[in-house]
Amino acid sequence: xxxxxxxxxxxxxxxxxxxxxxxxxxxxxxxxxxxxxxxxxxxxxxxxxxxxxxxxxxxxxxxxxxxxxxxxxxxxxxxxxxxxxxxxxxxxxxxxxxxxxxxxxxxxxxxxxxxxxxxxxxxx
Numbered sequence: 244x245x246x247x248x249x250x251x252x253x254x255x256x257x258x259x260x261x262x263x264x265x266x267x268x269x270x271x272x273x274x275x276x277x278x279x280x281x282x283x284x285x286x287x288x289x290x291x292x293x294x295x296x297x298x299x300x301x302x303x304x305x306x307x308x309x310x311x312x313x314x315x316x317x318x319x320x321x322x323x324x325x326x327x328x329x330x331x332x333x334x335x336x337x338x339x340x341x342x343x344x345x346x347x348x349x350x351x352x353x354x355x356x357x358x359x360x361x362x363x364x365x366x367x
Contacts, residue, residue: 244329246365250287250321253364257291257319257329260363264356266293269314275321287321293360298353302338305345312337315357329361 246253261268270292278285292314302309315337318330334357338350 244361244365245322246327246329248327248365249325250319250327253327253329254287254289254319257317257360257364260360261291261293263363264360266295266356266360268292269294286323287319287327289319291317291319293317293357298349301349302346305349306338306341306343309338309341309346315353317357317361329365331357331361333357 248256258268268291270290272290272292274288275285276289293316294314299313302313315334316331320328320330322328333350334353335347335350338346338353341347
């Protein structure tokens with residue numbers, strides 16, 4: 244999902260959208276922050292891990308092997324033209340490859356939450 248927003252604005256909007264959706268950022272990794280700490284400049288690049296404990300408990304009950312997939316990630320990227328984008332896989336895709344209807348249903352339940360976060364963040 245492309246956004247006309249700057250990278251910094253997109254990250255702030257994404258954080259707000261996550262909170263608004265009742266979800267939590269449980270992990271943040273930034274290649275650009277790491278590079279900056281070494282004196283190297285690259286385009287903005289952040290991966291946010293998003294989940295919530297009630298979903299985590301249900302996920303593990305549905306299929307313990309799916310635990311490797313949590314948190315679900317959003318990849319925020321600063322594009323060369325100064326705009327930004329959010330790249331992600333829908334939870335139904337992430338969890339859909341595991342056996343059991345309960346894990347597949349959880350992925351489908353999470354899809355609209357993540358779609359709303361991404362749309363809200365990208366549009367501002």
